[in-house]
Each structure stands twice: as C-alpha cells, then as structure tokens.
Amino acid sequence: MEKRRITLKDIAMASQVSIATACDVLNNKPRTRVSETTRQRILETASRLGYQPHRGARSLRTNLHHLIAVSVLLAPEMPFSPFASELVSGAFKAAREEGWHITVSGYRDIQEELRQLEEIIAERSVDGVIIYEPVEDDPRISLLKGKMPFVLIGSYEKEEVYSVDLDNEGAAFMATQHLIALGHHHIALVSAPRHYLTCRSRQRGYRQALLQAGIPFDQSFVVEVEEYSSQAGAQALEILLQRNQPRPTAVVAMDDSLALGIIYKAHQHGLHVPDDLAVVGFNDARYTEYSEPSLTTVRVFAEAMARQATQMLIRLIRQEPVGARHIVMPAQMIIRRSCGSWKKGKSVFQNDAGSKGGY
Amino acid sequence: MEKRRITLKDIAMASQVSIATACDVLNNKPRTRVSETTRQRILETASRLGYQPHRGARSLRTNLHHLIAVSVLLAPEMPFSPFASELVSGAFKAAREEGWHITVSGYRDIQEELRQLEEIIAERSVDGVIIYEPVEDDPRISLLKGKMPFVLIGSYEKEEVYSVDLDNEGAAFMATQHLIALGHHHIALVSAPRHYLTCRSRQRGYRQALLQAGIPFDQSFVVEVEEYSSQAGAQALEILLQRNQPRPTAVVAMDDSLALGIIYKAHQHGLHVPDDLAVVGFNDARYTEYSEPSLTTVRVFAEAMARQATQMLIRLIRQEPVGARHIVMPAQMIIRRSCGSWKKGKSVFQNDAGSKGGY
C-alpha cells in the first residue's frame, strides 16, 4: 500500500529550482515573480508527479491542522435532524473546497459535548469550531472564547461573535402572517424553551405579525417545550387544548417534528387538520411532504448557511479579512395542505417548491 | 490565543530524563522498564503541564493522520437518514476514544463522492475509510482496494473485505414471520434495487419466512424502487395495487420512509392501515412513532455498528490483529400499530422497547 511519497524536494529537483522556490510557487506566495516559464514548469511537474503536500509536515510548520470541528447538539431521541444533516454536508463541501476536513461530534448530552470540546481545545487538534444551535449563555462559547476561533450557526446576544443565522424573525413573521391571511385569529405558537435564542427571535416575528394584524397577543397561546420531538409537540397541543381559552384554530410549530406530534394529537382529539386546526411547521424535513395531511412548513437553507459559516471560519483562522461579522439568510414558505390554504384558495405567498409535486 | 505549546522536550527536562524516554513512557512503549518511580514522575509531569502531543509532528513521523473518512451516500431527497446519523455519532465516539477524528462526506451523487474519495486518496489526508451502504461492484471499493484500508458497513459479495453488517436476512425473516403469525398470506415486499446488497439479503430472509410457513413465493409481490423515499413507497403501493393479483394484505418495506409513503397511498385509496393493509417498516426512524398509525418497524443498532467498524478500521490501520473479518449484528422488532398485532393480541415477538411508551 505504500508508494514512496512525492515531496517538494522531488518537484524542486525535477524542475531544477530550489525547494523554496517550488514551495512558493505551489503555495502561490507573492515573492518575486519567478519567470513565468519556470513557474509553469514547476506547476506542470507537480501535477505530472501528482504532488500532494504532506498535511502533517505542513501542520508541524504552520500549526494549522486544516481541520474544523462541527459541534451539533442532538435532541435526546433524535439523531441528526434533517437540518443538522444538511449543515454537515454543507460544512464538508465548503471545507473540502479549501482542502480542509471537518470532524463532527454530535452528542445528546451537553456535558459530554463540553468534555469533548475541552479535549479538542487541549489537544489543539482542530483549528476552529462551528457551533450549531447556541443557547443563552452557551457554555460552549465560554469554553472557546479566546482559546480558539469559532463561528455560530444561530445568533447570540451576550457577546460579539461571528455568526451565520436564519432570519428567524422574518420567517416566523411569514408563517404567522400566512395563517392570519387565511382568517385565523387564535394562533398558537409551539416553541423550544426561551433560552434557545432562535426561538426568541421567532417569537418576536410571531408577535410582530399579530401586532400588524391588530390581533392581541395572548401569552397563554405560547407553549414552550423542552425539545424538538413529536412527543413534545403532542404534549404541547394537549396543554393548549386543556387551557380555558377559545381553542386555537391554528398553530405555528418551531420544528416539523413538533408539528407532526401536534397533528397526531389533533387526530386523537377528533380534530381535523386543517379544518379544525391549521398547522405550520418549520425546517422542511423532507418526509413531512408525506405526512397526513402533508405539512406546510418554512424551509431553511441549512446547507448554504453551513457553507457560509465554514468559509467565514476558515478566513478567521487564516486571519484573513472576514467581511460581515453576521450573515443573515432568508427562509421560504412551502405551502402544502396542513395550513388549509388550498381549500380557501388564497395565500399571501407564492407556492414555488410546493407546487412542483415533489422537489 | 497562542500560549507556547508544551512539548516532549519540556516534559523530558522537567522530569530529568531524555526525550526518548519521555516519549516511550508516554506512548506506553515496551522498551525496558524505566524504574516505576521515573515512569510515574514523567506521567505526572505530563499531566501537570497538560502535555498534548502535536498531531502534525506525530503524523509527519509516523505517516498517520489519525483521521478516518466516513463515506455515506445520501438518497436524493434525503439528508442523512436517521440510520446514517447514528452511524456518524457512533463513528465519532469510537474514533475519539482512540484520539482520532472522523471526517464525513455525504454526497447525493456517486460521481461526486468518487471524486471526493479520489482526492482524499491522492492527498493521503486520511488513514482509512468507512463505507456505508455498498452496492454491487461498488466503485468506491475498487477505488480504495489496495490503496487504503477500509471497512464496510454492510456486506459485499465480490471480494473479501472487512465489514460490519446487520443480520439483514434474519431481520427480514423476523418482520415477515411477524406478519405471517398475524394471519397474512399475501405479503408484499418493497425493496431497494437488487444491486443494494443489503436488500438482497433481506429478500432472502423474506423468502425464507414464506418458505417456512409454506406460502408460495410470488415474484410479483416484490417491488424494487430506486430510492428510499416516501414518494417511492407511494409509487410502489400503486404498482402493487394495479397488478391483477389478489391484493396484498400486508407489506414489508425496507425503509421507514418507504413505509410512510405506502401508508399515505393506502389512505388515498381508502384502505385502512392496518385493517386493510398491515405495514412493517425498517430502521426505526424515530418520528415514525408519531405517524398515523404509528409504525411497526425493525430497529437497527446503527451506532453500535459504526463503533465496531471504526475500531476495526483503526486496528487495520495500525496493523494490529483485527479479530473477526466480518461482524454481524442483530436487529430488533419494534411493535407499534401499523401491523395490527395490537388488535389481534398476538405476536411472536416480545415488545420490549415499543411498550415503554417512548421508544
């Protein structure tokens, strides 16, 4: 399995230049212009011999491992959510475009995850970290701050950090407005706990939409659940139905798995979705197209977000200029059947992707 | 962000031994016994100073990067399946236990994935590869064979390779037998294409169960779909219903997403699940507990499989004795409602996990 490795020295000899020159040319260093012919000769030799720099050697010199850790906290009963999965793909692709690798943790338990990160920091086996789904006073952030470059996917209030986030407020606004346009006045919101900052922004968007429509905000219509799962969604609807309010006629759920649980529980109560209860999810987990009824949801471009975050992080690590400190990405409504707009024939949004009958 | 790094030299000086001795002790090399006191002194100093070997330096010397690539091929419309996600977690954890990292690709397109692997092989930026879901004549295997150690998750017929696999035959046997025990005779199988080796084994298990029960095998009850998706599942049921056979009264689907599509389509045709059509899925994607009806499925211990594969691969890379070349892991039936056994009150299997009211 072992062929002798092609080294810089080989390239230098074969191109009749010094190792230093070969190194500079191959790394595109500014130095003096080597004559264009020499330059080409070196490049050509390298590609002919299939030269690949030795990552270990490079890393020993530069103290860069070209490795990024992606820290994703998983919901207790859920493996990588569709959202997190796209994040991983996006980060991998963006990393590879720069010749980097990613390593993906993915613990269910924050303590385990912290231990992991501590170890990684101590080892310095990684050059930077992407943190997904930060919570308030996220201990991962305190751990990393000042020790290692990192970029958040999500947003953070306490400190100035680099981040790529969804326009959560706008997205929730859009979802709520859609239901309002369908004539709903009693619109519930099922959200993760408020220490998830994402959810805080989304709650703002929800309130904005109500405000704009002149619908009074009613705190009891907001249920916060401990995790994103169908089970939690089912429980949330139970709570909403047991309260003495006028029953909600519509729900916005902050994740598709919550929405599925809500629909499940609605059916158990003999409520028809969408006639008795309109439901809108979040994140566009693909399988929700085939739930009964198919789920209207807010699609989030997770892969694109991860790409941005990865590129940003690599620039940070290289100490190159980074550009914007925060990037905010838009979302898109996917109209299917659980919101009932297909019955009323009206929607404030175009139904792009949803209408293609697939994707 | 930069403190001076603690090196072996620091440890050696502080412990008043040579660098070589420090190195040996810290790496647990057989060498002579250093006196136990010295040994302890070195260990203690290292931990006091927080010594962490420099991965780059080590890699330059040993030509090992302590990095494994995990190659997962994604279904076109699906991000990491729950199964693949658990694989990733399992591989990560097992890798970290040895101080290694994993890098996760995850392309939808086999050509892209191959290009990726080729690049990784050329760079030698990775010490080995875990391949998930090999197909017949898998081009990834030809690519890696003889160039880099790899372990399959799944099985392979053409060549002797190292692998960790589910007992696919046994699992499908179990699922089919469960339906037979419920009185079904017309049991359909919705499978991925036969070039997925996993499915081939499962088809065998299905036939075995029929055979044992004296039910004739009918090829037209087997539908092969191109991908694991709800859409494909829905189409498969359409095909089964249009054929002129006695309509199947039960279906085993090789993936939960197929099963969901089947249930969806059954409802569209006015068929009640499980009364008119019993459905059993595969893989126990968590959300299927909340589908309507909740899905009876075969749980697969993906995380454990990935752990095994990772440990095996690391041993291969280190050229340590590996033990078994193939490891086969069992599956477990999770009985919920879509198979209808709760109505008939009989099942040949214990309902362990399914009865806990959770997962």
Next chain:
DNA sequence: CTGAAAGCGCTTACAG
C-alpha cells in the same frame, strides 16, 4: 538498558 542524534516534509527568516 538508555540517550544523542537523525530525519519525517514542509515553511520562512536569513544570508548572499
């Protein structure tokens, strides 16, 4: 049995 020294393949400060 133990330590000094070479060398892995790069990058870069320095000398010419």
Next chain:
DNA sequence: CTGAAAGCGCTTACAG
C-alpha cells in the same frame, strides 16, 4: 531577487 539552512515536535535506529 533567490537559495541554503534552520527548525517545527515527534519517533526510532543506532551508538554507547
């Protein structure tokens, strides 16, 4: 402007 040489932090073959 360009090349020779030092050195990053390890591991190991070799000398004592």
